[in-house]
Ligand SMILES: O=P(O)(O)OC[C@H]1O[C@H](OP(=O)(O)OP(=O)(O)O)[C@H](O)[C@@H]1O
């Protein structure tokens with residue numbers, strides 16, 4: 001599956017939003033990929049995640065013990081991708097603002113792959129890597145449906161992206177006037 005097909009699925013689902021968005025990193029952007037509008041459709045999610053699982057299989061040799069999704073956005077793609085990889089899906093979720101593996105125990109040395117929805121700065125994946133490494137996990141790779149950094153971000157492990165789609169994002173004090181003129185909304189769950 002190529003980038004045009006991935007973006008085609010997002011557009012068909014009405015998931016490419018335009019306006020003024022506050023991203024999880026604090027950056028501001030005129031475009032927001034509302035993945036929930038894709039993941040509400042099992043057929044679309046299956047197509048995307050089957051293709052992502054194939055990319056992961058091609059890049060990662062050896063057993064994968066767990067697929068880990070960072071909640072909330074990573075929950076559905078991690079689960080669906082895990083189905084195609086034949087590995088169980090677990091998740092990290094925020095407790096006091098920090099990602100924790102609250103509901104599961106994993107053995108030290110477990111080989112895990114993180115599956116995210118969207119990457120912008122890579123902050124959320126880096127936080128997930130830190131959480132998992134602190135538990136003794138071997139984070140062999142991270143994967144995402146769309147990488148908005150187009151390969152520029154470093155998440156500390158190899159990043160496998162189904163599609164790369166570079167979208168402008170600005171610090172809050174450096175907004176272009178057309179963006180500053182629109183009230184900002186924050187769709188994601190960080191700090192809620
Ligand atoms: O690469 P980053 O700069 O970290 O941005 C990407 C992250 O932002 C979104 O999560 P968010 O925290 O907004 O909440 P959500 O998972 O509930 O959508 C998305 O699900 C990724 O986790």
Ligand SMILES: O=C(O)c1cc(=O)[nH]c(=O)[nH]1
Pocket residue numbers: 022023024025031032033034035073118119120121148188
């Ligand atoms: O950077 C983000 O927070 C972000 C961007 C985006 O397009 N979609 C999303 O869910 N989060």
Ligand SMILES: [Mg+2]
Pocket residue numbers: 070071072073074124
């Ligand atoms: Mg998220």
